[in-house]
Amino acid sequence: MTETNTSSQESATVNALASAAKARRRPTGPSWMATIAIVLLLLVILLATGAWHLQKRYDNVGREVATQIQLFNNQVSEARAQARQAITLADAHAVRIALLESSLRETQNQYSLLEQAWESFNKGMEDSMLASDLERLLSLASQQLRLSGSVNNAIMALEAALSTLVRADRPKFSAVQRAISTDLDRLRAAPVIDVAAISARLDSLNSLITRAPLLVPDLKANSVQDLNAVARNATANEQAASSGTQTAPVIQSAGANDQSLSWWESAWIRSSDWVLQSSKKLMTSLGRELSGVISIQRVNDASALLMSPEQGAQMRANLRSRVLTAQMALLMHQPAIWRSELAAIESSLNTRFDPKAVDTIAALGVVRELAAASISVAVPDIVDSIAALEAVRVSEVGSKSGN
Numbered sequence: 001m002t003e004t005n006t007s008s009q010e011s012a013t014v015n016a017l018a019s020a021a022k023a024r025r026r027p028t029g030p031s032w033m034a035t036i037a038i039v040l041l042l043l044v045i046l047l048a049t050g051a052w053h054l055q056k057r058y059d060n061v062g063r064e065v066a067t068q069i070q071l072f073n074n075q076v077s078e079a080r081a082q083a084r085q086a087i088t089l090a091d092a093h094a095v096r097i098a099l100l101e102s103s104l105r106e107t108q109n110q111y112s113l114l115e116q117a118w119e120s121f122n123k124g125m126e127d128s129m130l131a132s133d134l135e136r137l138l139s140l141a142s143q144q145l146r147l148s149g150s151v152n153n154a155i156m157a158l159e160a161a162l163s164t165l166v167r168a169d170r171p172k173f174s175a176v177q178r179a180i181s182t183d184l185d186r187l188r189a190a191p192v193i194d195v196a197a198i199s200a201r202l203d204s205l206n207s208l209i210t211r212a213p214l215l216v217p218d219l220k221a222n223s224v225q226d227l228n229a230v231a232r233n234a235t236a237n238e239q240a241a242s243s244g245t246q247t248a249p250v251i252q253s254a255g256a257n258d259q260s261l262s263w264w265e266s267a268w269i270r271s272s273d274w275v276l277q278s279s280k281k282l283m284t285s286l287g288r289e290l291s292g293v294i295s296i297q298r299v300n301d302a303s304a305l306l307m308s309p310e311q312g313a314q315m316r317a318n319l320r321s322r323v324l325t326a327q328m329a330l331l332m333h334q335p336a337i338w339r340s341e342l343a344a345i346e347s348s349l350n351t352r353f354d355p356k357a358v359d360t361i362a363a364l365g366v367v368r369e370l371a372a373a374s375i376s377v378a379v380p381d382i383v384d385s386i387a388a389l390e391a392v393r394v395s396e397v398g399s400k401s402g403n
Contacts, residue, residue, distance in 0.1 A: 126168070176392055201369065342371045
């Protein structure tokens with residue numbers, strides 16, 4: 001019992017001490033429940049404030065979204081209206097394009113018809129123009145052959161016609177092309193007269209006639225003789241000077257070799273040499289002058305010695321005119337006139353001019369050479385080409401009249 005009481009007392013003592021300790025640890029401020037309540041109240045206030053702000057912001061965003069949706073709806077309405085207008089315009093354009101396509105097809109059909117008509121018309125016009133050009137070239141070639149006998153010019157005209165036909169490439173003119181080719185071959189094979197060379201020989205003959213001296217002195221011959229005399233005197237002076245310069249060393253050498261002779265013997269030798277050289281010069285000059293004054297020659301026509309200087313000049317002019325006539329006969333291919341003019345020139349050279357003069361001999365040689373040349377050559381014609389072109393023209397006229 002005692003132990004039980006003791007333990008009860010001890011328990012009571014412990015409980016009293018525990019209660020005292022709890023009493024000592026109890027705080028003096030508000031309790032923890034109040035603190036939690038305050039914290040919860042603050043949280044509620046914060047949450048309410050945040051919710052209000054969120055609601056306000058949500059309302060603003062909703063209003064903005066509604067405004068944008070309204071704008072979008074307005075734009076969609078405008079776009080629909082524009083789309084309807086575009087569809088209307090597209091339909092109108094499609095109708096217009098269809099009309100334009102139909103008019104384009106009609107225009108193309110009309111253009112093709114006009115092109116066909118123009119091709120047929122142009123083909124006829126080209127054939128007519130080609131025939132006219134060929135006729136002009138063939139007429140030119142025929143004129144060159146008949147009037148002047150110029151084979152080269154006729155060949156050039158036919159070559160131009162042939163090149164025109166080759167470029168045109170018309171089957172209708174094939175016969176004309178073959179005829180022109182045949183005529184070209186015949187013309188190229190024909191002999192050709194060298195007119196340029198013969199004309200040059202005629203010019204040289206004219207110059208020789210101008211320089212050749214007559215049997216009697218005339219105006220031209222006097223001037224030529226004066227020039228020849230001046231030339232001869234100049235040549236004689238040069239020869240004399242050269243002979244003097246050549247004899248002086250001889251005399252000096254002779255004096256040098258004869259130093260053993262006396263002075264009067266040396267002077268005599270020099271004097272005799274000088275007299276000998278002077279006499280030779282004097283005789284040479286006298287012979288030259290006398291040969292120019294006196295001449296002996298045989299004359300077949302005595303009237304040639306009675307010509308005056310004016311008549312001699314007139315005769316030279318007549319001979320030059322005959323040379324010009326012979327040149328015209330060469331160009332015109334007239335052999336009769338050619339031979340008669342050259343014969344007259346040769347007769348005048350034989351009877352009126354000095355036969356010993358170099359120019360007269362050269363002029364006679366040129367005249368005989370020209371007289372031996374033939375200026376009459378058988379020139380072929382181009383009748384086949386002209387006939388072929390005429391046949392094409394006749395066929396074209398017949399086809400037009402038949403249509």
